Amino acid sequence: xxxxxxxxxxxxxxxxxxxxxxxxxxxxxxxxxxxxxxxxxxxxxxxxxxxxxxxxxxxxxxxxxxxxxxxxxxxxxxxxxxxxxxxxxxxxxxxxxxxxxxxxxxxxxxxxxxxxxxxxxxxxxxxxxxxxxxxxxxxxxxxxxxxxxxxxxxxxxxxxxxxxxxxxxxxxxxxxxxxxxxxxxxxxxxxxxxxxxxxxxxxxxxxxxxxxxxxxxxxxxxxxxxxxxxxxx
Amino acid sequence: xxxxxxxxxxxxxxxxxxxxxxxxxxxxxxxxxxxxxxxxxxxxxxxxxxxxxxxxxxxxxxxxxxxxxxxxxxxxxxxxxxxxxxxxxxxxxxxxxxxxxxxxxxxxxxxxxxxxxxxxxxxxxxxxxxxxxxxxxxxxxxxxxxxxxxxxxxxxxxxxxxxxxxxxxxxxxxxxxxxxxxxxxxxxxxxxxxxxxxxxxxxxxxxxxxxxxxxxxxxxxxxxxxxxxxxxxxxxxxxxxxxxxxxxxxxxxxxxxxxxxxxxxxxxxxxxxxxxxxxxxxxxxxxxxxxxxxxxxxxxxxxxxxxxxxxxxxxxxxxxxxxxxxxxxxx
Numbered sequence: 357x358x359x360x361x362x363x364x365x366x367x368x369x370x371x372x373x374x375x376x377x378x379x380x381x382x383x384x385x386x387x388x389x390x391x392x393x394x395x396x397x398x399x400x401x402x403x404x405x406x407x408x409x410x411x412x413x414x415x416x417x418x419x420x421x422x423x424x425x426x427x428x429x430x431x432x433x434x435x436x437x438x439x440x441x442x443x444x445x446x447x448x449x450x451x452x453x454x455x456x457x458x459x460x461x462x463x464x465x466x467x468x469x470x471x472x473x474x475x476x477x478x479x480x481x482x483x484x485x486x487x488x489x490x491x492x493x494x495x496x497x498x499x500x501x502x503x504x505x506x507x508x509x510x511x512x513x514x515x516x517x518x519x520x521x522x523x524x525x526x527x528x529x530x531x532x533x534x535x536x537x538x539x540x541x542x543x544x545x546x547x548x549x550x551x552x553x554x555x556x557x558x559x560x561x562x563x564x565x566x567x568x569x570x571x572x573x574x575x576x577x578x579x580x581x582x583x584x585x586x587x588x589x
Numbered sequence: 590x591x592x593x594x595x596x597x598x599x600x601x602x603x604x605x606x607x608x609x610x611x612x613x614x615x616x617x618x619x620x621x622x623x624x625x626x627x628x629x630x631x632x633x634x635x636x637x638x639x640x641x642x643x644x645x646x647x648x649x650x651x652x653x654x655x656x657x658x659x660x661x662x663x664x665x666x667x668x669x670x671x672x673x674x675x676x677x678x679x680x681x682x683x684x685x686x687x688x689x690x691x692x693x694x695x696x697x698x699x700x701x702x703x704x705x706x707x708x709x710x711x712x713x714x715x716x717x718x719x720x721x722x723x724x725x726x727x728x729x730x731x732x733x734x735x736x737x738x739x740x741x742x743x744x745x746x747x748x749x750x751x752x753x754x755x756x757x758x759x760x761x762x763x764x765x766x767x768x769x770x771x772x773x774x775x776x777x778x779x780x781x782x783x784x785x786x787x788x789x790x791x792x793x794x795x796x797x798x799x800x801x802x803x804x805x806x807x808x809x810x811x812x813x814x815x816x817x818x819x820x821x822x823x824x825x826x827x828x829x830x831x832x833x834x835x836x837x838x839x840x841x842x843x844x845x846x847x848x849x850x851x852x853x854x855x856x857x858x859x860x861x862x863x864x865x866x867x868x869x870x871x872x873x874x875x876x877x878x879x880x881x882x883x884x885x886x887x888x889x890x891x892x893x894x895x896x897x898x899x900x901x902x903x904x905x906x907x908x909x910x911x912x913x914x915x916x917x918x919x920x
Contacts, residue, residue, distance in 0.1 A: 358706075358709075359707060362703065362706050362707055363707075366692075366695075366703055369695075370692075370694060373694060433690050433691070433692070433693070434686065434688055434690030435690045435691065435692055436690075437651075437656055437684075437686045437690055438684075438686065438690055438691075438704070438751070439707075440655075440656050441654040441655055441656050441679055441682070441684045441686075442679055442704070442707045442708060443676045443677070443679045443680040443707070443708065443709065444676075444707060445676065589656070589657060
């Protein structure tokens, strides 16, 4: 546990001392602010549904940038050898890196919470879909971070890691369109792989265990495969 | 001198050795990097692992530091098994990897404290340990400097400092003098010598001259096998050879050289095209100022000394001789 805390602190220091993170967070908030204002003035309804779908798409593009350096940088600098010859386990290293990436995602989500506060001050929002949307975005962030970290563990090149995970996310985003072309039962099989199909219920206020299970399964699989990738040396 | 002797361990050696390796093998896919390596290192010994690139030095060190798992065999550090308890083994060791991997975005003090705490020291103990090791390695001035801004020499010192900060019993160094200037090489050499009798040190290098000045014993590795072990203290028993070219009667010159104190034998080799005679003089290694006395013996009798070269039998000759005999033996 002590090793995990030390590694987490190191990761967070590295993450928050990078200017990329601040540019990313600023861009995220500007786009969110724009979407919130436009959606509010057009619909005149106290809802964050548009915002959640916008955040969902932005996560597909920004999480690979957050996760790309996690392990690729250690591999490039050779510092992985320092970590793996210290009395810490691969699991501790991977979990520390995952939690560091998630801490930034949680901060981005928390900052976007100001829009919910604005709704509460000036209207009567339905809190169910708002809570559901945030739970969905948190789970989506976990799944994307785990897969992004896995891509980062497989290469020493950060750009390759970012492009590989971004490509995979965009494929899983659009895969339900392909599912509609397939006959039964393959359509359901492919649609169930879709990030979008599992996110829509959260954003509209319906929480299903199957959707949460989907994101949690991807998260655990990503973490497990990353640990295995580190162990393969 | 003979590698095979390293395979016959005393029963107590397994537990009393600081490092104990028996029949160690490592495969990388279809390529076998280590082919049944066996050796032991006593506590407080400074031992060099010498071999050309690709001979298995780094693989051996990486197994001993818990970074790699061996394919088969036993590797114990302080009695702790590399396979059964890699975390326990890592806690015993300070490791200086090749190419000095460091976190460029951390400050030196912050990095050393991080490494100390990662090895199990409390924050307060780590702060004290960082001060101690920084003074010892002369990096106190740069504790607040970003590692990315350090020169190669300072980076090397920081890499050694991180290995020493937890005061490990065993220090493992991979090519510690690579890329250093002569002054830095001397400092590193003195530092390693200061550990003799205090810490067990295993150094991998392909630079023969460095080993002669740092290690008590050298293990020569080639193609994943231990070719020989060479106790450097034994070098005093090896003869010293001086090649000379002198203008004059070969018989008279030979007689003059043979009379010099410390000379064991004088061998006349050939006449050169310029009418000079060549000799190989074998002397005692302990004989002081042998070359000066040889020169004086020749010139005082009116002969012209054309060349005098000390070609002493050193580690380099041992190493090259082993390589030659190995190449001759292989088809």
